[in-house]
Amino acid sequence: MSIRASMAAPSCHTIFAESFFRRNADLFAPHLAAVGLDEKILMSPESEIPLSQYVALWEVLGREVSPSIGLQVGIRTQSSDLGTYGHAVRCAPSMKLVLRCLRHFISVLAQGTRVGNEDDGKSVALSYQITDPAIVQRRQDSEFSIGIALNLMREITLCPELRPIRVEFEHAAPIDLSFHREVFDCPIHFDRPDNRVCFSRDLLDMPVRTADTRLYEALEPFLEQQRKHRATATDLLSQLGLHIASSLGSGSVSLELVAGSMKMSVRTLQRRLTKHGLDFSQLVEGIRRSLAEDYVARSDFSLTEIALLLGYAEASSFSRAFRRWTHSTPKHFRESHSGQLFSDTAIGG
Template structure:
């Protein structure tokens, strides 16, 4: 299902728990039904985020937040189990950030203490994934659900919540669930809590389980983090190189400050095929650019390194089975 070049997220039991919701839309997102039954299967991150966007269009415009606030820690496997078993809130927050890559590539989870506040932030770091509202809202909802779970305080409420996307037309669920000032079009997705959060006991703490799980997660982090870091950096450099006439291995290596042989060796170590990665980036950017009205199709072709619009149109039809014009019309209809 997933290719070695893909940044991935583990299915864990999350997909099994939500099988009835996800099953009708898996094929449209390019996913296999195995993810509903196999916890250790890896899912391409771009397909995972696209599945959420499909659900947002066809099921519920606020589906991400709605499911996030209902999701419990154990749905995310060892990552969630380690957080809920942490002896202190500070350790729980550190695990949320430090071990996020074990559960999913292409994301950044941070927490910081700023004055009298604890700030928990999330962002998808893959530059080719531009439509990601549902993923962002799911994660913010899950973070709040997780903190309520481990403190056994269902009334725990943030002081403020930020989202990187524009304010939805209907944001009543956001107001009801988060019950705090909401800010949209921000640089990150964030939850702000008073500093007293750090003093709250973790009611689900299990020090012996934590001691057993933490070394395992650290081992997995050391395996997955280099792959995720390399792919994220490559994605950024490929995206910026395309508009300069294409993204050859030599060109991308130079922009990364590496020799072509060094980059090729690093790719081989992680079983990444450069040609397929360029194709993935080009397709993701093409879909994002065409879906929006910011660029003409000729401009999109040039941004993606095509000398002629006709060459771009043929490639786009091969990727999506529709012309760029049809895809743009469909995207407008979905937003209507």
Template sequence: MTLHSSHTIYAESFFARNATLFSPYLAAAGLNQEVLHTPGLEIPLSQYVELWEILGREVSPSIGLQVGLRTKCHELGVWGYAVRCAPTMQLALHCMSHFIEVLTQGCRIQVEMAGRSVGIVYQITDPLIIQCRQDAEFSVACGLSIIREITECANLSPVRVEFEHGAPADLSIYNELFECPVLFNQADNRLYFNEDFLDMPVRTSEHRLFQALEAFLEQQRIKRAGSSDLLHGLLRHIADSLSRGSPSIEQVAVTMNMGVRTLQRRLADHALDFSQLVEVVRRSLAENYVSRTDYSLTDIALLLGYTEASSFSRAFRRWMQITPQQYRQQARIEALSVGA
């Protein structure tokens, strides 16, 4: 049982637009060249994010920022066109947040008022995806590019930018691109603008086209959300509970505000087994922690609900047929050889 492809993102014309950049590294992320020529193709979110991390290692540590700032609405399918056509800034922001699942599952965009500022929040919510710096930087920079496009204000800058990942050694490109304070190790990824930003006109507005696109997007949103809500909720609550030990179905039902029998019935309706889900979450997180972080095996064991590192190591060997140490060493060798 695998859940790596439970959340997806559409290729749209974005992949074709960046074919020269993406093509040499697709195979390393488990993708094939078809994504460059098939806008309607659904790509597993985990592989899409991994592609960005590979590009960050092999091309440039600021690649997400660079590509994000040159990305345009038309590259992002119906979602992008609808944002561009929105009659007002408030409707454009609502469209960005409410319909993001039509473009990509497993993430959220949220608009919040914070004092006299407007915050645009982006975050991957898929609990199985751990390393996502490049995706976060691409998405924040892309958000700024879209706002500049629809306002036709190329020099528009936020008043503050926040990222949930740690600060890189060289911060010069952040200062150059955003021209405002940039903070790291924050709760999520955010662009902040002054409150009068909401009154800025949308210069690219096409009201009648927006009405048609909005109706279509709502249909697609319901379809996309309905296929993933239960599984996504279960994965998140199981992952959140692991550091406190192996979660029970009773514990997870309580955190989901659901009766145990109701949860059992819904699992049965989707042919899902709770104990298998716990095992899959542990295995997926274990692969990520071992191959993409420097956490000690003891720390990883505790994060996954094991009381001893030896218990974790035995489970990992059962899953992967090699030890965690061997798996980490292989992952580092593969990372060095990508693009060679």
């Protein structure tokens, strides 16, 4: 179990490696360099991994290993792989506290993400979504996270046959749904507002067989301390990301422009950036790169149109920046991603 006395403020949204990377070292190791990650994270649970690189790693695995790799790994991931966050979920003395723990403490494990739970009187839903606006291609992470949610419910109830009544994903439906149907055995819907797994409301009455009240009470204050520390930076990064992304087309994204759109003074914004160790120009560059890769890979916009959307005056300037980011021309990048095919309509399983 990983206990952290203090954490340095990140310059971007991050996720902790925890035991998860070590246990999946053979899967991840051959592909880390493709997204700029070092192999040392495989044996260092304390490593903070930029969320954008973590999600990009999943997308590489989806292309190079298996189109359903996220779900394949998620459905076998256990609470012990998720550090203190996972241990608290496992130890929570009631299903109500399990759901609160999943929702309230997610930023301790992963910033720039949101977990929710809803009760409509007939069913209970666990939802998940990345809130970082710069991360657009994220199918594998979504399926991985919903797979984890289902497996955690099975683990803590000691009920391996537990099945959801409905599953939803925000991405378009993959062509091959055979593994999804095998795992969930329920209707599966795509192109939805977020990702969620829904259970009968009877879930709330199921006992938590792995509960350890004393350990949960010991872990909760620590998690709350870390949540406050991480959530403050998460909120600022999310706000900045949205305002930067919406300002890119203006041609010049300045601190003054973003501060004005956030309705605060330049001095106040600069002070908040300094407090959290954030570099404004690096944030702009990261968001511009992420959106550029998505536009090139998944849209039919011309290079000139993409350049204008991202604030470049000329397509040639955009192409030079794109080669610097990806070591590939936009044309070759688009061709290499042309195999990421999805069906055009949502499919119910």
